[in-house]
Amino acid sequence: MTDLMKMGQNAVVAKYELQNLSTKQKNEVLIAVSKRLVHDTEKILHQNNIDIEEAQKAGMHPGLIDRLRLTESRIRDISLGIEQIAELNDPVGALLETIERPNGLVIKKVRVPIGVIGIFYESRPNVTADAFSLCFKTGNAVILKGGSDAIYSNIALTNSIRDALTESHVNPDCVQLIEDTDRETARAFMKLSDYVDLLIPRGGAGLIKTVKENSTIPVIETGTGNCHIYVDDAADVNKLIPILINAKTQRIGVCNACESLVVHEAIADMVLPLIGKALQEHQVEIRGDESVLKSLPYAIRATEEDYGKEYLDTIISIKVVKSIEDAISHINRYNTKHSESIITENMEHADQFLKGIDAACVYVNASTRFTDGFMFGFGAEIGISTQKIHARGPMGLNELTSYKYMIYGNGQIRE
């Protein structure tokens, strides 16, 4: 059984050592890790193959096996990803604000690492390297808890990273992997608030719910996206159709894919046939209300449940509404606070939608697929936050930091 308390203590020791490294030192270590992973390719692929064989024996869906599989080229991509993180600006130490007080105190608000970050994830072994490098760059020690399906791959990757850290004379406990994959260990990890400052679950809705309900460590919820496109009565159909098809079909299994369409009734008769045709060409099943069924007799009747569903599939729900206000209420009721888009040429409506919608990212005339750290220009991301505390939307390096007030006095006491 994993000694979690010991791992927590090790992480705290590592975090203080890590905070003393300069940006240059951290970048050099990241490059060393990147090279080491390529160097260890054969070893890693061998271990990955054990996971793949187990998965095949267990009858895992081929799509999931593909997510689990590492190849020489995928390891090169992981390695390249780490080099790219080394090239990004280091947010740690940035001066965010200076406050001068009448009594002469000078208060500097400075970006600092969060400390120790825990990451829960499922069967994608690339998250191991990804989470390590983002946390390391921002001066955070990380404790990883990956899925049991990828355990051999994760152990191999973590060992290579730790070897590279040791060779670089850096505490290898900057990254630790929990090797036990049972539920009790996972739940005990969620209670490790004496050592861990933040827990980020990356994965499906079930994983996130479990972490949220059991953790005594602050959690950032990521990833669930029931994203809508609202077709306003002033929509430009030439923008609508490409955006809808892009948001729904470019990648169906991602959190920023469109799952539901809301259409203003004044434009419904005109646009629904075009929408139906475009979706059918892309083999997307339509589930709609009464009005939708009238225009598109081949559509399936939507249930209440459909409107709350993140399909992650070639299915879309469609709802016709009487007004933009009704569209906003409908979306605020069923969305997961992720990404929503309005298609309109009326800038007052755009403004009303931008203000009224409760979501991390609200778009005008663009695909919801842009909610992504890379697309936002952050250079990297650890996930998409769907809660409102600490960080919202794509989380890049800045969002993996906290701040500290440094206050310079010359003998001030409080009156």
Place this chain on the structure above:
Amino acid sequence: MTDLMKMGQNAVVAKYELQNLSTKQKNEVLIAVSKRLVHDTEKILHQNNIDIEEAQKAGMHPGLIDRLRLTESRIRDISLGIEQIAELNDPVGALLETIERPNGLVIKKVRVPIGVIGIFYESRPNVTADAFSLCFKTGNAVILKGGSDAIYSNIALTNSIRDALTESHVNPDCVQLIEDTDRETARAFMKLSDYVDLLIPRGGAGLIKTVKENSTIPVIETGTGNCHIYVDDAADVNKLIPILINAKTQRIGVCNACESLVVHEAIADMVLPLIGKALQEHQVEIRGDESVLKSLPYAIRATEEDYGKEYLDTIISIKVVKSIEDAISHINRYNTKHSESIITENMEHADQFLKGIDAACVYVNASTRFTDGFMFGFGAEIGISTQKIHARGPMGLNELTSYKYMIYGNGQIRE
């Protein structure tokens, strides 16, 4: 039994209405609330008196009864406090950042309310008005859960505020009080994550621990402060003594009071007698290690437990260390990440301390008592955060907001 789900739903309705109010409208409502409380003074004092009588019957400590008691002048102060919040800048709507992407997307990061905030507090009825006004100003609906000792006072205050809201044609559910004071209701409230975005416990360590361990809503821990002053070998004694006495004795029951002193051994023989004399003059009991006992024979031997304790009393622990590095490790081991101060004339040591100490606020040559939203110039505060997520240190109006990305496109799709 309180219908918490209904309260949550009411709060969500109120939050959307509140987000449509302009700054001017919110300020006018706050002034109306402020006047209403003065107008209702007699009614409120009558209810407060029931709490006071109950407390006296139960044999409550006179100091606690004093914290519970409202008077005409205290209600005027509460009312004045609300007017002051009305005068502060409204952070909602502030443009934090604009990102322009190569594909023409313009991403605006804008401050928005958090949504629905839950506040847990103990027996100070003034928190009722304080928490309401800070949340209202920042566009957040609030659900209050006060202590059973102050229940009649809290009901009276909340009713007055709600009456003022109704008269101002604002949804009174912008503030709701949970009137049931039993544990089951409290625990059920901590699970209301479908409606409540953030929970802030204000009170003692026990309350905070209970909330942290039971809540499925994101929690901001506030208030516990085991604050240190480190006397460096390059300390100026003329700065040290006034700062120490101020930090230890100006108010003993507050989280930013000094609870422990760490002294460099090179200066110990010189400063300990001066420290001892000054503390004795202020009736402060000293608990020290071997070296301290040698210099100050009247001191009590400190146990391991002493160094981890927030006394909130006229007691201080003292530890002699061999180096600034040892001072930093000792403090990082025992502190609660609140406020720490170094007394030194050596700016390299100051820098090492500022960087090495893990706390929300790190001071050079100043009293820890300055960790306070008012002292920082924030104009108000809801508490002092001792965690690293979302907000650290004094939480003013900005810290009661989240942000949202508003993205302007003209048909962009993801390649």
